[in-house]
Amino acid sequence: MHRWLPENVSTFGSKVDEIFYLIYYITGITFVGVMVALIAFLVLYRHQEGRRATYTHGNTTLEIAWTIAPAVILVLLGFISKARWDEIKGTPPPADVNVRVTAMQFNWEVLYPGPDNQFDTPDDYQVLNDLHVPENKVVHIHLRAKDVIHSFFLPNLRLKQDALPGKEIIVWFQATKAGEYPIPCAELCGFGHSGMQGRLFVDDPTAYDQWKKEKWPQA
Amino acid sequence: MSQAAAVAHGHEHHEELGFVRTYLFSTDHKMIGRQFLFMGLSFLLIGGGLALMVRYHLAWPDDPIPMTSWIPGSQEGYMGPEFYNASFTMHATIMIFFVVMPILVGGFGNFLIPLMIGTRDMAFPLLNMLSFWVAAVAGVLMVSGFFVEGGHAAAGWTSYAPLSSVPEYTGVYLGQDLWCISILVLGISSLMGSINYITTIINMRAPGMTLFRMPLTIWALFVVAILLLLALPVLTAALGLLLFDRMAGTTFFNPAGGGEPLLWQHLFWFFGHPEVYILILPAMGIASDVLSVFARKPVFGYRAMAYSMISIAGLSWIVWGHHMFQSGMNPALGTSFMISTMVIAVPSAIKTFNWLGTLWGGNIRFTVPMLNALAFVSMFVIGGLSGIYMAATPVDIFIHDTYFIVAHIHYVVFGGSMFGIFAAIVFWFPKMFGRMMNETIGKIHFWITFAAFNVTFFPMHILGIGGHMRRIENPNVYPFLEPLHHWNVLITFGALVLGFAQLLFLANFVYSLFAGPKAAQNPWEANTLEWSAPTPPPHGNFPVQPTVYRGPYEYSSPEVKEDFLPQDRKLGPGLAAAH
Numbered sequence: 001m002h003r004w005l006p007e008n009v010s011t012f013g014s015k016v017d018e019i020f021y022l023i024y025y026i027t028g029i030t031f032v033g034v035m036v037a038l039i040a041f042l043v044l045y046r047h048q049e050g051r052r053a054t055y056t057h058g059n060t061t062l063e064i065a066w067t068i069a070p071a072v073i074l075v076l077l078g079f080i081s082k083a084r085w086d087e088i089k090g091t092p093p094p095a096d097v098n099v100r101v102t103a104m105q106f107n108w109e110v111l112y113p114g115p116d117n118q119f120d121t122p123d124d125y126q127v128l129n130d131l132h133v134p135e136n137k138v139v140h141i142h143l144r145a146k147d148v149i150h151s152f153f154l155p156n157l158r159l160k161q162d163a164l165p166g167k168e169i170i171v172w173f174q175a176t177k178a179g180e181y182p183i184p185c186a187e188l189c190g191f192g193h194s195g196m197q198g199r200l201f202v203d204d205p206t207a208y209d210q211w212k213k214e215k216w217p218q219a
Numbered sequence: 220m221s222q223a224a225a226v227a228h229g230h231e232h233h234e235e236l237g238f239v240r241t242y243l244f245s246t247d248h249k250m251i252g253r254q255f256l257f258m259g260l261s262f263l264l265i266g267g268g269l270a271l272m273v274r275y276h277l278a279w280p281d282d283p284i285p286m287t288s289w290i291p292g293s294q295e296g297y298m299g300p301e302f303y304n305a306s307f308t309m310h311a312t313i314m315i316f317f318v319v320m321p322i323l324v325g326g327f328g329n330f331l332i333p334l335m336i337g338t339r340d341m342a343f344p345l346l347n348m349l350s351f352w353v354a355a356v357a358g359v360l361m362v363s364g365f366f367v368e369g370g371h372a373a374a375g376w377t378s379y380a381p382l383s384s385v386p387e388y389t390g391v392y393l394g395q396d397l398w399c400i401s402i403l404v405l406g407i408s409s410l411m412g413s414i415n416y417i418t419t420i421i422n423m424r425a426p427g428m429t430l431f432r433m434p435l436t437i438w439a440l441f442v443v444a445i446l447l448l449l450a451l452p453v454l455t456a457a458l459g460l461l462l463f464d465r466m467a468g469t470t471f472f473n474p475a476g477g478g479e480p481l482l483w484q485h486l487f488w489f490f491g492h493p494e495v496y497i498l499i500l501p502a503m504g505i506a507s508d509v510l511s512v513f514a515r516k517p518v519f520g521y522r523a524m525a526y527s528m529i530s531i532a533g534l535s536w537i538v539w540g541h542h543m544f545q546s547g548m549n550p551a552l553g554t555s556f557m558i559s560t561m562v563i564a565v566p567s568a569i570k571t572f573n574w575l576g577t578l579w580g581g582n583i584r585f586t587v588p589m590l591n592a593l594a595f596v597s598m599f600v601i602g603g604l605s606g607i608y609m610a611a612t613p614v615d616i617f618i619h620d621t622y623f624i625v626a627h628i629h630y631v632v633f634g635g636s637m638f639g640i641f642a643a644i645v646f647w648f649p650k651m652f653g654r655m656m657n658e659t660i661g662k663i664h665f666w667i668t669f670a671a672f673n674v675t676f677f678p679m680h681i682l683g684i685g686g687h688m689r690r691i692e693n694p695n696v697y698p699f700l701e702p703l704h705h706w707n708v709l710i711t712f713g714a715l716v717l718g719f720a721q722l723l724f725l726a727n728f729v730y731s732l733f734a735g736p737k738a739a740q741n742p743w744e745a746n747t748l749e750w751s752a753p754t755p756p757p758h759g760n761f762p763v764q765p766t767v768y769r770g771p772y773e774y775s776s777p778e779v780k781e782d783f784l785p786q787d788r789k790l791g792p793g794l795a796a797a798h
Contacts, residue, residue: 034575089550149382165473187620188374
């Protein structure tokens with residue numbers, strides 16, 4: 001199981017994974033329990049000539065118990081989830097770095113604001129599909145779409161957000177490990193949907209400074 | 220008792236009807252039910268074929284698909300993205316709207332409701348006939364989309380705008396229009412059917428058939444009819460807006476003209492989530508009936524079963540946002556929809572435990588319908604439990620739009636609804652066609668299907684956990700998916716076995732239709748009223764209006780010597796056998 005989830009490299013990713021495993025154990029135990037009971041009943045109560053089935057219409061105590069138990073577990077799960085959901089998709093922490101990503105058929109257009117940290121100014125730098133961010137910094141992605149709905153998916157950061165035409169959505173993450181990671185589009189966006197992918201470069205401080213120097217030599 | 224009088228007269232006239240009135244434009248609910256069943260089974264071949272092509276392409280994206288070069292849209296057997304997107308779009312559309320709904324709701328709804336509540340026909344027989352022929356028109360429209368220039372609709376069965384609303388984004392013109400019109404027309408058919416079902420169940424139950432003496436299949440169909448009546452108009456409205464956007468230049472869903480793409484999703488899923496329950500509830504009712512008959516035991520917690528279906532139906536109106544957690548909808552709304560979704564899992568859990576309770580202490584006969592009903596229960600458990608992962612909003616961030624969702628929906632709709640359909644067809648075949656289906660072929664078909672189903676769909680969970688997106692035509696262009704490729708190959712082998720195993724079922728169905736052994740009136744020794752009618756039931760169903768004396772699940776009752784006690788058998792003080 002643990003090797004099936006892609007490596008997690010974001011600060012909140014492990015919190016997503018924890019709930020995943022919590023649900024995995026709850027549902028796993030439930031599944032095994034139900035199946036053991038089912039198979040046991042099928043063997044124990046298989047048809048035998050001359051035997052008569054137990055005549056019963058139910059058991060109120062039992063039924064109340066198995067109504068309340070799942071209800072309590074599920075609602076608790078809901079409250080655990082709420083806190084983490086708010087952390088990831090609620091109001092983001094203050095940004096260290098801002099990048100605008102505009103989805104279009106079938107590329108991610110990445111716009112860096114440059115040294116002035118303002119979009120739509122002359123020192124902006126725009127490139128297709130390559131997203132450079134520093135390690136251990138809060139990154140705000142200003143997500144837009146030009147044509148249809150796309151979905152900005154960072155499997156290794158446990159982040160996914162649809163990009164909507166006509167709207168800007170800000171999502172954040174903080175990557176914890178330098179490296180190159182995929183940015184596939186996760187929402188059907190047309191005939192080029194398959195293959196629409198960018199690259200996320202999480203740079204350590206020296207690599208990030210060097211990349212900045214390359215792009216803005218005079219700054 | 221005017222109804223009883225009508226029954227006495229009604230069944231005498233059926234001999235006079237000619238071929239056209241008997242087999243084509245019939246107003247007999249049983250014939251209309253059979254027509255819906257045949258329509259659904261025919262579409263099953265198309266929908267299944269599309270699935271196999273999609274699977275073949277995913278395992279070997281660079282190879283031509285054998286025996287498919289004749290299909291419109293195929294390039295000498297090679298599948299480009301246009302054909303691929305149209306194929307998975309149409310696979311889902313056909314399976315949902317033209318297979319599961321026609322068979323479970325149209326077919327068994329029509330056939331069973333009057334028989335099981337003990338009446339002569341539907342409340343509005345003519346409307347009933349219209350409902351089938353309107354659905355047939357919708358089917359023709361849908362199939363014609365394959366032959367038009369630009370190909371068939373390719374924006375997914377969910378047709379998210381603006382991909383679906385602006386033709387320039389896909390290059391699909393008439394195909395998508397026909398898709399909209401076909402489902403719009405089908406919606407009219409469903410409305411006619413649902414009004415009929417509701418009226419019939421409320422007004423025409425046999426004397427003594429109180430609501431809480433109705434079989435759970437009827438409860439399920441009753442609830443489904445109410446869902447259809449309220450959900451379909453929303454889809455119809457949304458499709459109307461989509462057509463306006465496509466053909467009349469409006470911009471309801473296009474932000475370029477001030478529209479709102481999320482409006483489509485809200486309207487679609489407001490219909491779409493009740494729709495999921497429309498697909499599964501009839502199978503739940505059928506499984507409850509079949510389990511009880513072959514465990515020779517009353518359904519455990521009958522009232523809880525009925526109430527849980529009612530609460531599923533009620534809650535299904537306030538959970539639609541769980542399809543939209545990552546859509547850009549306000550995250551605070553996400554939390555409310557998560558809680559309502561967690562709550563709707565409770566009635567499903569109740570049903571599962573009650574099915575187990577029904578088996579406990581039984582005297583279980585492993586007939587073909589029973590095997591399929593047991594598969595329904597165990598596969599629905601997997602499909603239900605996997606839903607919890609998506610309901611938890613943080614986990615959904617990762618697994619949304621991955622194969623995990625594809626696995627989940629197939630465990631519910633194939634593992635649930637399709638096994639329910641197999642159980643229902645074999646169980647009611649004797650009453651529908653007067654003959655028994657072959658048991659040996661039935662068992663072989665069941666075991667191959669059950670095994671291949673799990674080989675096909677279980678690994679999709681693993682793909683999804685690995686981050687494999689759905690609806691991508693060529694997974695090999697993603698380096699991070701490479702380590703998962705062998706699962707795709709295994710799934711395809713599973714799917715091919717699963718697909719071709721259905722030919723066994725089809726062969727059994729057709730063979731038994733003409734050459735199966737003649738069925739007794741009540742071959743399964745069941746209690747419900749349809750088994751009191753002659754086999755096959757004549758026009759008007761019951762020679763004498765049945766009267767109902769008890770609930771539908773009096774199996775192994777101490778009141779009689781046999782282990783079943785039909786709902787309409789009158790027990791006098793001296794008639795109850797000593798036991």
